[in-house]
Amino acid sequence: xxxxxxxxxxxxxxxxxxxxxxxxxxxxxxxxxxxxxxxxxxxxxxxxxxxxxxxxxxxxxxxxxxxxxxxxxxx
Amino acid sequence: xxxxxxxxxxxxxxxxxxxxxxxxxxxxxxxxxxxxxxxxxxxxxxxxxxxxxxxxxxxxxxxxxxxxxxxxxxxxxxxxxxxxxxxxxxxxxxxxxxxxxxxxxxxxxxxxxxxxxxxxxxxxxxxxxxxxxxxxxxxxxxxxxxxxxxxxxxxxxxxxxxxxxxxxxxxxxxxxxxxxxxxxxxxxxxxxxxxxxxxxxxxxxxxxxxxxxxxxxxxxxxxxxxxxxxxxxxxxxxxxxxxxxxxxxxxxxxxxxxxxxxxxxxxxxxxxxxxxxxxxxxxxxxxxxxxxxxxxxxxxxxxxxxxxxxxxxxxxxxxxxxxxxxxxxxxxxxxxxxxxxxxxx
Numbered sequence: 001x002x003x004x005x006x007x008x009x010x011x012x013x014x015x016x017x018x019x020x021x022x023x024x025x026x027x028x029x030x031x032x033x034x035x036x037x038x039x040x041x042x043x044x045x046x047x048x049x050x051x052x053x054x055x056x057x058x059x060x061x062x063x064x065x066x067x068x069x070x071x072x073x074x075x
Numbered sequence: 076x077x078x079x080x081x082x083x084x085x086x087x088x089x090x091x092x093x094x095x096x097x098x099x100x101x102x103x104x105x106x107x108x109x110x111x112x113x114x115x116x117x118x119x120x121x122x123x124x125x126x127x128x129x130x131x132x133x134x135x136x137x138x139x140x141x142x143x144x145x146x147x148x149x150x151x152x153x154x155x156x157x158x159x160x161x162x163x164x165x166x167x168x169x170x171x172x173x174x175x176x177x178x179x180x181x182x183x184x185x186x187x188x189x190x191x192x193x194x195x196x197x198x199x200x201x202x203x204x205x206x207x208x209x210x211x212x213x214x215x216x217x218x219x220x221x222x223x224x225x226x227x228x229x230x231x232x233x234x235x236x237x238x239x240x241x242x243x244x245x246x247x248x249x250x251x252x253x254x255x256x257x258x259x260x261x262x263x264x265x266x267x268x269x270x271x272x273x274x275x276x277x278x279x280x281x282x283x284x285x286x287x288x289x290x291x292x293x294x295x296x297x298x299x300x301x302x303x304x305x306x307x308x309x310x311x312x313x314x315x316x317x318x319x320x321x322x323x324x325x326x327x328x329x330x331x332x333x334x335x336x337x338x339x340x341x342x343x344x345x346x347x348x349x350x351x352x353x354x355x356x357x358x359x360x361x362x363x364x365x366x367x368x369x370x371x372x373x374x375x376x377x378x379x380x381x382x383x384x385x386x387x388x389x390x391x392x393x394x395x396x397x398x399x400x401x402x403x404x405x406x407x408x409x410x411x412x413x414x415x416x417x418x419x420x
């Protein structure tokens with residue numbers, strides 16, 4: 001957490017050099033954060049889906065689940 | 076043999092070094108014309124050669140391109156040869172007649188330099204009283220004529236604090252905004268150079284503006300110096316950074332005919348002169364533009380030597396690297412480096 005806090009504090013300090021307030025500093029990094037969040041949600045969603053249905057969403061792409069049978073032992 | 080295939084996309088023509096302004100940050104020390112500047116027919120011939128090389132985009136710049144009486148003729152030839160045309164001007168000479176000429180050229184963009192939100196800042200940087208007023212009038216004329224207009228701002232210590240006000244002015248005007256870092260080249264004094272942290276704050280400002288306003292409200296972009304490989308900020312440039320474009324996709328021709336990968340590079344990077352040789356010969360010379368075409372990891376300097384992005388990045392903008400360090404392939408004004416060395420500590 002200390003590293004995260006340092007980064008946040010440094011970004012706010014540097015943002016102030018160009019006259020940016022806290023909200024604007026957050027806006028600067030928003031897109032990057034949104035992409036990371038969306039990716040994380042997708043990955044978690046896919047794993048959850050797999051546990052519920054015993055399969056993986058990839059089957060809807062036309063790829064046979066048997067193609068991945070070798071991986072089952074690892075999951 | 077080459078790092079990647081080099082395809083000429085964009086050529087910048089410095090049609091004259093003569094300029095009606097004396098900007099304190101001018102990287103080409105523009106003012107008086109060079110000795111033996113190219114004639115109209117020589118420029119037209121150069122455009123023909125570029126068209127044969129399948130170049131897509133030509134930018135007329137200077138100095139101030141509009142001080143040449145034949146700028147329109149050259150521009151017209153560029154368009155007749157099917158290439159896109161951009162004109163970079165300080166806007167001082169734009170009047171209704173020039174607007175009419177620009178309209179017939181159907182330019183890709185007309186880029187006007189704006190260096191401050193007030194006459195006080197802009198005029199003191201440009202060295203001409205009344206230049207801010209004339210710039211505002213030009214922008215109005217361009218917008219009224221429905222011409223694609225871009226404002227280019229070179230940021231340094233003198234106008235660093237004007238960015239917010241400039242943004243307020245440019246919002247919802249239908250003007251695009253390109254922000255670039257002032258490099259210590261030409262007349263640019265070291266005392267105006269921003270610190271790496273200030274540079275990073277400009278990048279944050281661009282990112283924040285991009286995220287707060289739609290492209291309709293304010294299309295904003297960082298120039299090629301606004302990189303590289305940030306893990307915190309989104310990409311600020313048009314397209315991703317894959318190494319310096321000089322001699323790869325970009326070419327610059329000086330007003331005396333000197334051919335360089337980029338006009339911002341020092342004169343020792345001149346690869347030939349169109350008065351003596353064909354552009355095609357220079358472009359296809361396997362020994363030309365070695366600094367980008369034959370770049371390898373061992374060329375990296377300073378921090379970039381150990382950087383995980385080094386190979387893909389090539390050490391950032393080469394002209395920037397030279398201006399800050401005197402060496403190629405090690406531009407210290409790098410978002411990734413600043414994040415590693417300052418922000419994450």
